Amino acid sequence: MAHSVPMTPGEISRRRLLTTGVFGLGGLIGLVYIVAILRYIIPVGKSSSSFEKVGTVSDFQTEVPKRMPLGVTRTNNQPTGGAWVIKHSPTSFTAFDMHCTHLNCPYNWTGGSSPQGVFACPCHGSVFAKDGQVIQGPAFIPLWKRAVTVKNSNVLVGGIIS
Ligand code: FES
Structure with missing residues (x-):
């Protein structure tokens, strides 16, 4: 015992x-x-309330995504970020943050200068439709939208809004 x-x-x-x-x-x-x-x-540190000019309305072809650098003036001509900007009309644009919502790699547009294509991430194979929705994972969150506005024919991109 x-x-x-x-x-x-x-x-x-x-x-x-x-x-x-x-x-x-x-x-x-x-x-x-x-x-x-x-x-x-949560995309920490990417939100900003300030807008940056990325070009003029005529710099963009309708419905063809174009990657534009952001933050160039802040760090010796090295951009700190960027956005894929899509012109729908001279007054209507969409902008997506350039970073994949999986693990932040920069992704590409597969359509070149064509309006047909998808956004594809080279890191782990995620694919997004032109409206930012996930077509194929591992990402499960749609592309982060950035604020975008047109003033005096200048296209201005702001921080992440969704
Ligand atoms: S970072 Fe884009 S798929 Fe992983």
């Missing part, structure tokens, strides 16, 4: 230390996962 031996004060504090360490480490790992998941879902 087994009988329990009372623990010494040294054993109790060692056990408490181990328990605290295991729970603390588990909590830290859980926190890292939560931050990573939120970072994946």
Whole structure:
């Protein structure tokens, strides 16, 4: 028959230390996962309320996506980002952030100078329709839309709106 031996004060504090360490480490790992998941879902750091001129209305062919750099003036002519801009009419444009919603790779337009094509990401194979909807994963979030407006025939692109 087994009988329990009372623990010494040294054993109790060692056990408490181990328990605290295991729970603390588990909590830290859980926190890292939560931050990573939120970072994946929410495009942190890409939102901006300011608009940048990316060209004039005549720089764009109707319904042909064109990739335009953003942030060029901020860092020695090295753009900090970009957008795929689509002209629907002289007063109606759509802009998508240039980063794939899977893991942020820049994606391409497959149609060249044709209005027919899809957006394809070279990193893991995601494919998006011209309206930004996912055609093929692993991405499951549509392309991030950026604000876009036309003022005095200038096309201005702003931060991510959806
Ligand atoms: S980053 Fe585009 S498919 Fe993974």
